[in-house]
Amino acid sequence: MATAVGVGFSTQRNSVEAGREAARAAMLQVAMARPDFVFVFATVGHEQQALLRSVREVTGGAPLSGCSGEGVITWGMVDESNFTVAVMAIKSDEMRFGNVSVNGDGRSARQVGRALAEETYRVLAPDSFACFVFADGLAFDFEPLLRAFEGGLPKDQRLPVFGGLSADNWISRKTYQYHNDEASSGTVSCVILSGTAQVAWGVNHGCTPVGTKRIITRCKGNVIYEIDGIPALEAIREYVEGDLNHHWNKLSLNLCLGFRLPQHLQTGYNEYVIRYMMAKDDRAGSVTIQSDVENGTELWITRRDKELMHEGLKSTTERITGQMGGRPPKFVLQFECVGRGRVLFREQEKLELLTQLQTRLGTALPWIGFYSYGEIAPISGCNYLHNFSAVVVSVY
Template identity: 60%
Template sequence: MGTSVGIGFSTRRSPMEAGSEAARTALEQAGVSKPDLVIVFATVGYQQQQLIGAIREVTSGAPLCGCSGEGIIVQDAVVETNFAVGVMAIASDEVSFNITSVTGIGEDPRIAGESLAEKVCPLLAEDSRAFFLLADGLAFDFDPFVAAFEATLPASGRLPIFGGLAADNWASRKTYQYHNDEILSQGACCIVLSGNCRVAWGINHGCVPVGAKRTITRSKGNVIFEIDGTPALEVLKEYVDEDWAVKWNKATLNLGLGFRTPEHLRERYDEYYVRYIMAKDDEAGSVTIQSDVTDGTDLWIVRRDKELMLDGLKSIPRQIKEDLAGQKPKLVLQFECMGRGRVVFKEQERMDLVKSLQRDLGEELPWLGFYTYGEIGPISRYNCFHNFTSVVAVIY
């Protein structure tokens, strides 16, 4: 049989109708009645339990993993509305998928990382290839979570990690993670990929530094209190032209923090990696990002650059094709920063960008993605967290 994959998509407003339509189409394309895995990305306008319930019913209770996103990406559509759902149905006798999940990632990321690793360990095999991780974008602190996760795994189980952080259409109130019938928040879902397959990937951001180098002078975990001895918020205000109190969300769509990429990773990545400013505390003058920092770390204020983003997207297929070496992909998963969608590009531009990627890798490929609150993908052999990026993973 090999591997059969189908994609379904719906923008119906009824959660039951949307879930059923997307799931039926995915099964029809895959040519199966019960798949080995169902991956679901959906936006948050739906009653989530009803949506997932409908998909589970149509797919005969097949294992299901996924999360909410700011928008959905498939072969023929890029949709950023409150009502969109994409379903990937996979059946294979050469590749296997095991899923698990953990809750409470916002309470103690280290404990959550250890807990997920303990659940993952029994699912590992000699031919395990990668993990796909989908986590709450409003609660995730990557560094302590993944450090604890990898430290708890056996050495043979420290695999590449790909994925994205669940989003909620800019509301920053509540995101959702899907594990079979469960709808989680402050959770993380994991797919263990094993079997006769490999993963090729490409990663690119599209930001440029503005102004001089800065230094973090007071921080704790992923909270930055002072930059160059000044409250972090006061420093950031220097780079915002509009009314700060009113335009905070708009400002942070295009304004981020850039950190020097470690020397051993620069061959496969840009000079800087970028962090989204996920929260601020006006009273403390601090900002929170999605990975930890230490005092004395240099940083640059960075802005999105549209032309750099366009050029960068063209480099992703080149990166992937080098690894594919002529082999045919089985499926594609795309994790795209929410700020690389409608806030920067018009609808036709967004579609043109995605179609360009798809043409370069293969327009007939099963393709599913979502707009995220953060992206995960390895640089060389190191699992890394990204903001303001596109991460495209191809299973082949």
């Protein structure tokens, strides 16, 4: 048997029927009686608990992980509507799947990261080769959580971490993380893959600097108060035409902050890791990002470039095929920033980008993904949170 993988999706508005339809389609695709593991991504128009119950019913109670996204992705299909669900069912005698979940319970990001490490340790094995994480995109300062998670694991069992921060439909009100029967908020869902398979991956963002180096001169945690001795918002206003407040939503989707990576991490990626300005405080003149920073940190104001995005996806597939060495993918997971969906591309443009990406890796591959509030993938062996990026992971 090796590994059999089926993918199904549904756009039905009835959550129970949508879950059943997507799960049945996934299992029928490869004539599967009961999968060993199930990935699920869905949008938030659905009644999340009912959706999961129906998927679990069809899949015989197989272990399940995933989360809500602003949209879902499968082979040849991108759907950012409010009622869509994608299911990947996997049966394998080459891989094993261990999934855990941790509730935030009002704890700090670092405390949640350490708790996740404790839970994950129970399902780690000597042949574990990859970790997938789906965390609440609104509840956590994720970078400290990630560092605490890694630090809580034995050094010889630290793994490449992939995944994304769960999303909703741009309301930023409530996102969901899936673990078996439960669709929860304020949690982290984690999957450990073990066995004889391997992973190949690529990540790109398609952003370019629009000015010279700037310096963070006052900050606290993930809030930047001053850049070059002036309020952060005042510094950003230098790059904006018109009223900053009136155009903030559009501005924050096109301008972002770039932090230069150490030289030894830039190979095969880019000079900068990108951060989305997820919130601003007009009174304090500050902006909030998804990772902690320190006074004296260098940054660059960057903007998105569609041509660079196209080039980045091409280099991503070249990197993945090079890592696989001619072996075909068993299945592919894609984690795409919400800012690279319909807010930037017309429908036809999105499909063209997806088609180019997918066909470079194979034909009709089992493929599933979602639009996230932050993407997770390693750069040169170091796990990072990314924004405005596309992360593609091939399990082969």
